């Protein structure tokens with residue numbers, strides 16, 4: 001086994017309290033590209049890391065939200081007298097107590113902190129109660145009386161769009177249609193008539209619950225200066241602070257949001273969860289700190305989910321197997337509030353041609369309000385839904401023209417410089433071809449017929465492949481900007497002020513790797529400050545596979561600035577040293593001609609405080625191609641500039657008696673640019689694939705008439721260690737010009753192709769395609785009966 | 789009610805309601821927040837602690853059950869140096885968000901005590917009550933397996 005002291009890395013990173021010191025025996029820097037143990041691992045394995053959930057400041061009180069029992073209703077009256085009379089109650093608050101806009105959400109500000117006139121989903125927050133402890137809180141919440149007049153409700157996008165359907169947001173002239181848009185190239189309608197083969201499928205994709213282990217939580221208080229300070233589990237502290245300020249009517253400079261390490265998020269904490277309630281409660285608790293920590297049930301009821309939807313996809317090719325025409329129509333259910341529904345739809349649409357060249361295409365997308373729980377961002381951001389449809393139809397079409405599904409994909413796969421099926425010129429790194437070739441040559445693929453033939457009695461076997469693609473960053477309009485801040489401390493160590501939250505993917509450890517490489521310092525010479533809107537610089541949200549891509553680029557710049565200042569200072573202090581003879585070495589600046597070292601702390605002490613802090617801003621380059629799409633399609637993120645790619649291969653075995661699908665083997669070849677830290681790269685692929693496997697097979701989040709039925713982890717089946725195989729992840733390295741050290745974000749690509757890969761294997765095994773996910777045993781058994 | 793027990797090696801007298809959940813007692817009264825809660829109903833394993841050396845779910849236990857017991861939480865699991873399991877979790881990249889990690893580490897300790905040389909399948913079975921949403925389990929299994937091999941070698 002590798003031992004700590006002979007590996008490059010370190011076991012911990014001192015936080016500002018000086019805990020969790022490194023245990024490296026080596027003072028050497030760890031170059032980007034080689035393994036570096038994550039800086040956060042030490043605090044996490046010892047239980048010392050303090051998450052938002054772990055804050056219990058003195059004088060703590062608790063807040064809780066009384067939620068709507070109706071999917072759609074007018075609020076006739078709220079009677080808080082009973083609750084106010086309960087022992088230990090500190091405040092009982094309604095929408096009327098909010099001085100600001102009482103609206104959160106981005107880009108649409110349509111979600112009330114507390115419902116003012118009506119409720120739009122079962123679980124919509126109506127009354128906020130603050131009490132001395134959790135038991136008193138529970139009693140007081142039970143004493144709140146709200147009188148509702150139930151309204152007709154809509155529970156699926158089709159009925160929501162029907163004429164005369166009840167409208168959720170009356171002020172919208174588009175009614176329940178949140179977003180619709182088109183991306184087209186050539187003449188798809190006509191092109192289908194030129195095809196030798198055409199296949200079509202309609203796929204229903206389920207909700208997916210993020211099920212991060214740390215449910216939504218935070219603590220907040222108003223300090224002596226009137227600053228609302230919040231420690232909260234969030235992916236977007238900077239955006240939150242602005243949203244909280246506007247919603248609650250306080251000046252933005254009076255809101256401070258601190259985002260410690262998150263206990264998971266996956267998109268589900270990209271935006272407001274408990275922040276509005278926490279802030280409001282803190283404003284009414286007489287300066288005492290307030291805590292909210294959702295129970296698992298409340299989390300399931302109130303948190304956003306991956307957009308459920310229907311994707312209809314038609315694909316045609318010529319006789320020689322050249323893809324010629326594509327049409328895709330996706331309709332997503334955004335639930336009661338917009339959330340990131342517009343961008344999610346566009347990201348899905350913008351990836352509808354997958355990794356392929358297609359001459360003609362037409363992609364229509366819609367996102368629709370319903371009285372269901374709100375949908376939002378989830379790893380993959382609309383793309384897994386669309387790739388699920390595309391990659392299954394690709395298999396169907398290959399079968400129709402009698403081509404091997406892998407050769408068919410290879411034949412149509414884009415190379416650098418090609419134009420994709422949606423007209424995007426692949427100008428940046430792209431190597432799906434090698435991913436596919438490696439899969440083609442793998443024994444699990446070449447030997448698949450033999451393995452399938454050896455299926456035991458009452459078992460069916462299948463082998464599937466699928467490809468995936470995912471654009472990184474925010475797209476061409478919304479600026480993807482990161483601002484890094486780095487300080488040389490007077491003891492000669494460095495402090496990095498992280499601008500992007502770390503929800504578990506390790507981006508803030510990557511900061512140490514990057515700055516260490518640029519400054520030639522070992523990891524134990526760094527400490528990290530997690531995002532804090534008062535101390536760090538706004539670098540936007542932890543999302544879109546951009547965290548290391550964007551902040552890393554900014555940090556390279558900031559480290560470069562600081563390096564120059566340090567060397568300048570030495571040259572200034574030692575007039576006999578020539579500037580070009582000075583280099584940074586671990587802990588010091590070296591004068592190379594005589595090898596003399598000047599310790600960093602001596603240099604630091606000689607520097608002005610302002611010079612010891614370097615900041616730099618980096619703005620992501622965007623795709624400047626002018627494609628004929630509506631402004632909102634562009635604004636919501638089409639087209640991207642840099643993409644990640646993947647090919648997945650899986651073997652499944654199906655039990656004919658129970659219908660259960662067992663995943664026997666799973667491989668993923670991925671182009672995510674250059675690898676910065678091999679084991680952290682693998683973490684993202686493995687975690688993403690397994691989440692995709694859950695999406696494909698087990699995770700069945702049920703909502704009936706708008707009410708969440710799946711309320712706990714015994715009914716919402718997450719993959720356990722017994723359900724999943726080891727994943728073989730093989731990187732196909734490219735060098736992405738726009739990325740720090742040539743990397744591209746790897747956080748999301750792993751999930752994108754899992755569902756269709758498994759579905760293709762299953763379809764091969766049972767001779768019937770199950771178009772509704774997840775592929776539960778019941779659905780498999782029904783399909784087996786139909787196939788028979 | 790008064791409860792006498794040993795918490796992380798220290799004789800401890802607790803004054804608490806007998807039906808207080810152990811997870812709350814640890815986190816809120818004793819400040820031992822390394823024990824996580826992610827479901828509160830025995831479904832996730834995040835609240836795993838060792839009671840008399842065996843793994844238990846602290847969200848399903850009440851204070852009265854601690855009388856006379858020896859409790860080890862993640863904070864007390866390593867003394868001066870990291871426990872080899874913790875070290876293995878770091879080295880093998882078994883930690884992402886880390887919210888499952890304390891429970892996983894203690895579940896692994898329980899397994900290795902019962903079965904010093906488990907194979908991958910036995911490891912997977914032993915941690916199947918501990919959910920992890922980030923890692924896909926593979927590196928956690930790698931970490932635990934690395935210790936099993938060490939045991940095997942030293943047996944020979």
Ligand code: FES
Pocket residue numbers: 824825826827828829830831832833834835836845846847848
């Ligand atoms: S919190 Fe105890 S098992 Fe989930």
Ligand code: FES
Pocket residue numbers: 213263264504882883884885886887888889919920921922923
């Ligand atoms: S590391 Fe996040 S839940 Fe396991």
